[in-house]
Amino acid sequence: MANPIAIVGSGSWATALAKILTDNGQPVYWWIRSEEVIRHMQTRHHNKHYLTSVYFNTALLQLSDNLQTVVAACDTVILAVPSAFLTSVLEALPEDALQNKKVISAIKGMIPDQNRLINEYLLTEFGLPLEQYFTITGPCHAEEVAAEKLSYLTFSGLQPAATAELAALFTNANLQTVVNTDVIGVQFAALLKNIYALGAGIGHGLDYGDNFLSVLITNSFREMQGFLEKYGQYAGTEHHLAPEHDYNASAYLGDLLVTCYSLHSRNRTFGNMIGKGYSVKAAQLEMNMVAEGYYASRCIYEINREVGAYMPVAQAVYSILWEQQNAAEAFMALEKGFI
Numbered sequence: 001m002a003n004p005i006a007i008v009g010s011g012s013w014a015t016a017l018a019k020i021l022t023d024n025g026q027p028v029y030w031w032i033r034s035e036e037v038i039r040h041m042q043t044r045h046h047n048k049h050y051l052t053s054v055y056f057n058t059a060l061l062q063l064s065d066n067l068q069t070v071v072a073a074c075d076t077v078i079l080a081v082p083s084a085f086l087t088s089v090l091e092a093l094p095e096d097a098l099q100n101k102k103v104i105s106a107i108k109g110m111i112p113d114q115n116r117l118i119n120e121y122l123l124t125e126f127g128l129p130l131e132q133y134f135t136i137t138g139p140c141h142a143e144e145v146a147a148e149k150l151s152y153l154t155f156s157g158l159q160p161a162a163t164a165e166l167a168a169l170f171t172n173a174n175l176q177t178v179v180n181t182d183v184i185g186v187q188f189a190a191l192l193k194n195i196y197a198l199g200a201g202i203g204h205g206l207d208y209g210d211n212f213l214s215v216l217i218t219n220s221f222r223e224m225q226g227f228l229e230k231y232g233q234y235a236g237t238e239h240h241l242a243p244e245h246d247y248n249a250s251a252y253l254g255d256l257l258v259t260c261y262s263l264h265s266r267n268r269t270f271g272n273m274i275g276k277g278y279s280v281k282a283a284q285l286e287m288n289m290v291a292e293g294y295y296a297s298r299c300i301y302e303i304n305r306e307v308g309a310y311m312p313v314a315q316a317v318y319s320i321l322w323e324q325q326n327a328a329e330a331f332m333a334l335e336k337g338f339i
């Protein structure tokens with residue numbers, strides 16, 4: 001039997017990744033926070049809260065709420081909890097728990113309050129070198145993985161051969177994989193698109209039409225590229241931004257489009273509620289899921305004070321969500337500067 005892979009998290013994305021791997025016959029050690037969810041999965045073979053239509057071959061699953069046991073049993077560990085919960089979840093691990101392991105982050109966000117990418121956090125807390133760190137990004141909603149609709153995932157890592165080996169574990173008739181080395185750039189692209197999808201949702205909630213939204217998204221994409229280029233200059237070579245990358249690829253432009261347009265998107269849905277006049281608290285209470293862009297908007301606002309990229313859309317989203325700026329007024333100000 002193949003070596004098992006650990007999955008940490010039990011939301012929509014963790015459940016979708018567990019489906020892809022087990023569909024491919026891959027054994028999975030799965031850390032699930034709640035004993036009740038584990039019991040339900042063992043007896044009814046599906047996650048009672050997320051992607052409930054997906055039934056698992058439980059012979060391939062080892063379910064546990066003990067994170068240390070799950071991580072110790074596997075050479076490869078996938079992190080799939082929302083960024084805001086990652087530090088509290090990984091607190092259960094000793095400092096050397098990730099030694100010699102490959103860690104794949106499926107998280108599209110930074111550690112809030114620390115403004116650190118997941119790899120930066122793992123290096124500081126667990127000594128994980130960037131060579132052992134990989135990411136899964138790309139336009140891929142868990143709901144469509146559940147429905148077995150053709151999807152594309154990008155796997156990024158410094159070492160192309162090791163990255164391709166990991167990607168191959170996920171490839172199947174419904175899932176194509178792409179590999180690149182831009183392990184820092186894809187993380188920024190993924191968290192920026194969440195902010196812009198919040199913006200698209202706010203615009204929709206404010207009753208702007210498709211014509212305006214396409215202009216908003218076009219300008220957001222320009223902003224994303226401008227930030228990535230400026231960040232590369234700001235951070236220098238030690239931050240490993242790949243010198244060559246195609247921002248028109250699906251991990252960058254594609255994920256921006258799906259998150260801004262898809263009705264599955266948490267970020268767009270959250271933004272839509274804000275545009276319609278909900279408070280942040282009320283919108284959060286309304287959703288059983290996490291809109292990562294909320295936290296990312298503050299991280300990027302703070303990071304960009306140093307980087308200095310031109311980011312009026314991200315700035316407007318930040319001001320609306322964190323400084324209670326009136327959404328209609330913030331959008332009226334944006335209208336003037338778009339091309």
Ligand SMILES: NC(=O)c1ccc[n+]([C@@H]2O[C@H](COP(=O)([O-])OP(=O)(O)OC[C@H]3O[C@@H](n4cnc5c(N)ncnc54)[C@H](O)[C@@H]3O)[C@@H](O)[C@H]2O)c1
Nearest residue numbers: 010011012013014080081082085107108141142289290292
């Ligand atoms: N859902 C998708 O389609 C999708 C696709 C690609 C990437 N992602 C990324 O995957 C990551 C996980 O998101 P998701 O969509 O699976 O989440 P989700 O919104 O579906 O679920 C929220 C998860 O958070 C957990 N949670 C709630 N409170 C918690 C706490 N106090 N401590 C620990 N965990 C807690 C819940 O148990 C649940 O597992 C995010 O970074 C997201 O951007 C999601």
Ligand SMILES: O=P(O)(O)OC[C@H](O)CO
Nearest residue numbers: 138139140259265266267
């Ligand atoms: O539902 P969203 O907005 O969190 O987006 C999910 C994925 O990142 C889409 O690729």
